Amino acid sequence: MSHAFRIPLALTTGLAAMVAVASLASSGCRPRAEGVAIQNKGSDTMVNVAQAWAESYQKVAPGVNVEVSGGGSGTGIAALIRGTVHIANASRDVKPGEADQIRRNTGLDPKDFTVGYDALAMYVHPDNPLEAITFDQLSGIYREDGMLVRWSQIGSKVPGCKSDEIVRVSRQSSSGTYEFFRERVLANRDFKLGSRDLNGSKEVVELVSTTPCAIGYSGMGYATPSVKILKVARRAGEPAYPPTIETTWNRTYPIARSLHMYTLGMPQGPAKAYLEWVLSPDGQRILEESGYVPVPTAAVTREP
């Protein structure tokens, strides 16, 4: 997403945001009242784990109610710009244009907390004999000018896939996962049109599991027994790695990213306590159970 394209828009959205901020100021977000609510919105990748955190946190701090909703990283950050959420979840960094908007509308800097890592796994149907794939091959399959359209072109013969066509499964253009894949694998070039652009991480895995010809990308936390995960190599000839906790930490797995929670300025009161708990061993264990990779500091305290 080009910034030159975004910045003039800030002027037009500015008025709406000012109204929103004014109404927020008058209604006030009473953070210290009885039965506190923390508004938490953003990344669809993170919505499951955010939900799991919110539920467990009820036992830790019964008076605090964390309200989680998804909608995408962009939606969460937009809500942070409007000042309608306390914590925005994002599976990408805040863009410079967005940070500018936050500063202009709220007078505060976004504060970034890395709460875990996500590795995008390449999924294929279990019948697919392919074991590993390279970035070049992925580009050939997904990128606009890519020439790979048949499984036989990469030396795979999939039983049950009569047409031999590579069915590309992708995400809707506004999803953070889509942008991450484009940035990391396609070097920011465009996707080839005609991919099945699904509206959720789970849907990608679901469609791949029922479609022998398919290949798709989605968080490794969404793996099910009915799909197969490919090893990924940066270049042909280099070793290919499967997405695991270890390969994410030591950065050998090439399609991994950090997961963020953003607040307006340094968080205070319940939001601060919540973020500390999320980064604590308890919070990180929940993240790991949801299929993500915990941050290394917490991992030190993790039992082997």
Next chain:
Amino acid sequence: MDTTTAPRTAGMRKRSSWSLLGEQAVEAAIRLSGISAIVFVLAIFLFIFREAAPVVFSDQFNPLEFLFSVQWYPTSAVDIRYGTLALTAGTAGVTLLAMVLAVPFGLGAAIFVSEFCGPRVRESLKVVIELLAAIPSVVWGFVALTVVSRLMVEYTSAPVGVNMLNGGIILALMSVPIIVSIGEDALRAVPDSYREAAVAMGATRWQLVFRVLLPAAKNGLLAAVLLGVGRAVGETMAVLMATGHAVQMPHGILDSVRTLTANIAAELGEAPAGSDHYRILFLTGIQLFVITFAVNLTADLVVRGTRRK
């Protein structure tokens, strides 16, 4: 209002002026609700147009690219392109396919229910058909994604189960109940004297249906089909789940496509308010509006043309 009504109006004057006032108020309210339909349509159109207008009048906007390019890259990092031809083709293809499947079944069922079956069968059929119309579209979407999609992969050469045929089948299932209930009403509205006359002339049941009832109920049946088309063009959730949501020109009924409606549903939520992408999506809303308007207008003209003959 002449001699016969004069005593009555005199009686009314004897009642109170309140009841007269009440009557006028009711009349005004009815008139208002009559006009309101037009007002709402205009207001919706104006609202959508107001959201889309800044991008339409901006310099970068290329109407030819918008209408006739298949390149839909609203969030590209290198080259943003807004071409909707593939989406329009998707909408047209899915709707056409749905109508090819739904019109014969819908009209056939309407004829059967209204002319051929006994009263008990008719009542139970009508209840079931109305129940079918009440199934929410997201449930149809689930059926498409889980049931139809699997059958599609198993029994056709389709590489993937979510495609135009899947969307067409689901939309057909959704529009058949509408076509049946409105078509049946239209057929039953044909006066019985027509039927009696035809039978008296020695017409068989088929002749009665094809030579007498169908021509007589033509307008109502066309309205039934049009409402079905409207449902198919406007349906969002089910087609989003059934068609595969792939931007490409369909070359066959087993290709995945994306429709204008599904595209708006998938992208509007995340397009930053006021951005070009957001406004272009509103413009595709106008496009949908124009398409349905054109379909209705054509049908209206066709009906008038045949009526004049």
